[in-house]
Amino acid sequence: MSSTETVCVKILLGQQAHAFARQFAIEQTKSQKGKQIYLNTLAVYAVHNYLKCLHIDTALEESDSWHPLKRVLFDVADLVLPNIGKLECRPVQPGETAISLPPEVMENRIGYVAVQFSEHLNEAQLLGFVKTVTNSAASEQIPLVSxxxxxxLFDCIPDTVALPALSANQIRVNLNQWFENLFENSWMPLKEVFGSIDDKKFALRTVSPSNRGSVERAKIIDMELRFGKEPLVLLVAIAPCLEDKLEILVQLHPMGDKTYLGSNVRMKLLSESGENIQEVVSRSNDNFIQLKRFRGYSGEGFNIQVSNGDFTIKEAFVI
Known part of the structure; x- marks a missing residue:
């Protein structure tokens, strides 16, 4: 199967990605080297961000691409996966039909990911993957169609390394900690997931008109890897209501530039014991679905379950 026969993974490049890229690029005296490092950094950060959403550990700081001297001396875009190896994330600009592997990345890699940028560098596509190549030539050209x-990538991960289960999340998200700016890695600011925030689209100016200080976070639910379906975004907003209560809003959106969710995507609010409290089902022309706003007491738990065909994921929360 070639990459043209599968859904490409799209990642929005937010402020944090470009902040790293600018920081590393301005250290260079030559503009061409600065541009190379800028694109390499964006490519690595896009893959890091995507794997983070899948609860797969990465170590940016241990990568050569994050090392001040090594990124100057070499053309590297590696990302360290602890206990697995180095994954090379090669940038692809619009119009290019192959990725080029410089000599310094031809060894000590578990594989290579092609990362293609949009014209304005605000979005990246993970076009596909190829295992380690062995070639004595000075460089290697890998056509994108191959x-x-x-x-x-997961075929290259040893059986001794546990992969996360995408069908369920065993960790309960503590919502009260969000007011203290304590977030789980997979719950990200809306701008990192959506790029720009349209209040009319998300209807999240505040969770409750009478309250300020609301907090919103989003999590990418990826279904392409195992079920061939488009990624979705689960969005949760909270605001203090009474002394020991929170008001909570939950929405489900399509990922990236997709306009509609598609039909029969289900989202349920379940009690801690599994009782179905409320449910909403998408129609073909819904650009998002939303549970009715609800309130909960401090210490109370609940679950949000999302289903799309054979795929089901449950997120556990505690207030």
């Missing part, structure tokens, strides 16, 4: 789907 890439495998990104999910083939």
């Amino acid at each position: 890439l495998k789907p990104f999910s083939f």
Whole structure:
């Protein structure tokens, strides 16, 4: 199967990604080297961000691409996966039909990911994956059409390394900690997930008109790797209501530039014991679905369950 036969993974490049890229690029005296490092940094950060959403550990600081001297001396875009190895994230600009592997990245890699940028560098696509190549030539050209789907990366991960289960999340998200700016890695600011925030689209000016200080976070639910379906975004907003109560709003959105969710995507609010409290089902022309706003007491738990065909994921929360 070539990369043209599978859904490409799209990642929005937010302020944090460009902040790293600018910081590393301005250290260079030559503009061409600065541009190379800028694109390499964006490519690495896009893959890091995507794997973070899948609860797969990465170590940016241990990568050569994050090392001040090594990124100057070499053309590297590696991302360290602890206990697994180095994944090379090669940038692809619009119009390019292959990725080039410089000599310094031809060894000590578990594989290569092609990362293509949009014209304005605000979005990246993970076009596909190829395993380690062995070639004595000075460089290697890998045509994009020969890439495998990104999910083939998991075939390179040893059985001794536990992969996360995408069907359920065993960690309860503590919502009260959000007011203290304490967030789980997979719950990100809306701008990192959506790029720009349209209040009319998200209807999240505040969770409750009478309250200020609301907090909103979003999590990417990826279904392409195992079920061939488009990623979705679960969005949760909270605001203090009474002394020991929170008001909570939950929405489900399509990922990236997709306009509609599609039909029969289900989202349920379940009690801690699994009782179905409320449910909403998408129609073909829904650009998002939303549970009715609800309130909960401090210490109370609940679950949000999302289903799309054979795929079901449950997120556990505590107030």
